[in-house]
Amino acid sequence: MKTLKFLIEKEFKQMFRNPLIPKMIVMYPIMVLLLFPWAVSFEIKNIRIDVVDHSKSTYSRRLTDKIEASRYFILNDTPPDYRTAMLNMEHGETDMILEIPSSFDVDLVKNKASGVGMAVNSVNGTQGLLGSNYIMQIVNDLSSELRAELMHTLPPQSRASMIRMPQIDIVPQYKFNPSLDYKNFMIPGFMVLLLTLICGILPALNIVMEKENGTIQQINVTPVNRIHFILAKLIPFWVVGLVVMIISVSAAYLLYGLWPVGSVMAVLFSAIVFILSISGLGLIISNYSETMQQASFLVMFFILILILLGGMFTPVSSMPAWAQLIAVINPFNYLTDTFRMLYLNGSKLADVTGNLLALGVIAIVLNGWAVFSYKKRG
């Protein structure tokens, strides 16, 4: 036990000898939480649209006005032909093109039906789909306005059938995040991201740094057993991670008024289990690496996979089955899910026990591996 105490003291001294580390632990979470949640939004506003109006009639102008008035669109230009509009799109000045045919007006009044054409830049698929849905809504609005206004021009029997048209009102209720605010959803994710970066990179560089500096030889010749050695490496990161968590939770509250509806203790507790597993991964990488460069490539490689397949940015349920299997052993995925449930859904500790158990198993396996892969030889 005494050995462990001295070893931990040594680790802390080594860590804080580098002035960048304490600075990073304090400043980085604040900076990330202050800036980046604002960058996150899938809500599509400001879609730039070109309207090519061949009809130049009352109704086509009304459609253009409706689009201009909508909060989703910015009317970029009204070019005379499709070719010019397409050129605008190629220059990246517009995202959508709406083409109104010259017979738009006549078709509506005479044939009671008309059409418009739409071209959407769909390099970003979601954005393209949503943009075209919004246009369809606006067009449908216009057509029901016209129905109401021009009903008297219709023959009596079709008027009657329109009145009988049954209506189903759809009442949506957005639970847990009624304002559909993306920041609330992403902030718990950013906390996990910070923990992963700080408590993943530092341990990954730790043992290999001792190898490069030669100090590991001294440990190897002292009577320190492997478990003590790894524990002494783990515990400081555990403390660092907790500090990062406390700063992040406070920052989320002070900056965004976001506080875990469930329980703040549950947030900290699940973070502790997570830190153990991610630091364990770091130590394994450190054990297997020969140089710090190797360790840093490897740790970035794994962190990137953990993050991008961990459900922070894109839902795990949208991934193919084999990739969902990776999510089963991905600690990032479990903690992001847990934090979101605790922060937004108001879940209790009991509701997240499944996730915590999984994290615990991952932590035990990884740290067992870390102990096993540390070999006392030169």
Add this chain to the structure above:
Amino acid sequence: MKQFIAFVKKEFHHIMRDNRTLLIILGMPVVEILLFGFAINMEVQDIRVAFYDPTPDDFTTGIAERIRQNSYFNYQGKMQSMEEMEESMRKGKLDLAVVFPQKFQESMVHSGKAAVQLLSNSSDPNRGSISVTYASAIIAGFQQEQADLIQIPFRIETENRMIYNPLMKSSYMFVPGIMGLVLMIICTIMTSVSIVREKERGTMEVLLASPLKQGTMIFAKTIPYMVISFIDFIIILLLSYFVLGVPVNGSLLLLFLVAILYITLTLSYGLTVSTLVDKQVNAVIFSATTAMIPVLMLSGMIFPIDNMPMVLQTLSAIVPARWFIEAVRKVMIQGLGITMIWKEMLILIGMILFLLGVTIAKTKKRLE
């Protein structure tokens, strides 16, 4: 010149000797492009849905059946009470709950009006609102069938064309982003760590004492890295084209030119980092924190820049990956020529000059 070539050779030997690092540098992009190219998908799928229907009738079962059969939804069963529903939503086991009022059909037939409530788990706002949109569309379809109106007057049809990405594949959007991200991480860490390592060990001083000019020496040092990074780029490109099916619609030569500019830029950034720190750990921390999150968040790789507040839009302008990704999307997917991307290319060149300037100024100062 002879000295220069000798120096480049030396650096190559240096890198080739370390097989393991080389394997990591060349293997990493392969795994990542395949993993992310196939797995990252923004489409909302597998919406877990349940129904609360106190008085089932033809209409409610009709709507429920249609939702159940839709491939976007994953039916979780009927709920016996609102409490049960709330509970499973809180536990994160349910995404959408469709709540019918009592005597749905009756009120629809008599008053011509009825309401359906859609409760969506919106902790993920995107998923929350899109599941409501999907369910609404299905209910609207059901309503149309019931209305048996052959012709609704004053219809306006919309004909919709998705250009550049007609199948709406997420990989079209993500592949250029992943290229930008992976190259940024590899190049920055590669240069900054290896140069700082020489500083740490003192071998840098030996090199500085050689008769070679400083600028030439740094240039010689980066050439092998440039070659390796370019090989990485080619590997990523081949995999995206042949395995992920992302097209290369524009000129391949132009794409290479953009890639070389970007690689030079990221290597220059690594050089700059190496002049700012004097420990390998710090080089890694510095590279990782400045290369990863800003690229993920502010490059337009995942989140559209147009939606961001002005401050972040301005900030994103200094993220090199933003300009690279924009140019690659334009060339690869939209098939545009150099006249459409000269702006991005100029910005990349400007950034290179700036970073090299800073590096040279910093190095000179150190030597004085």
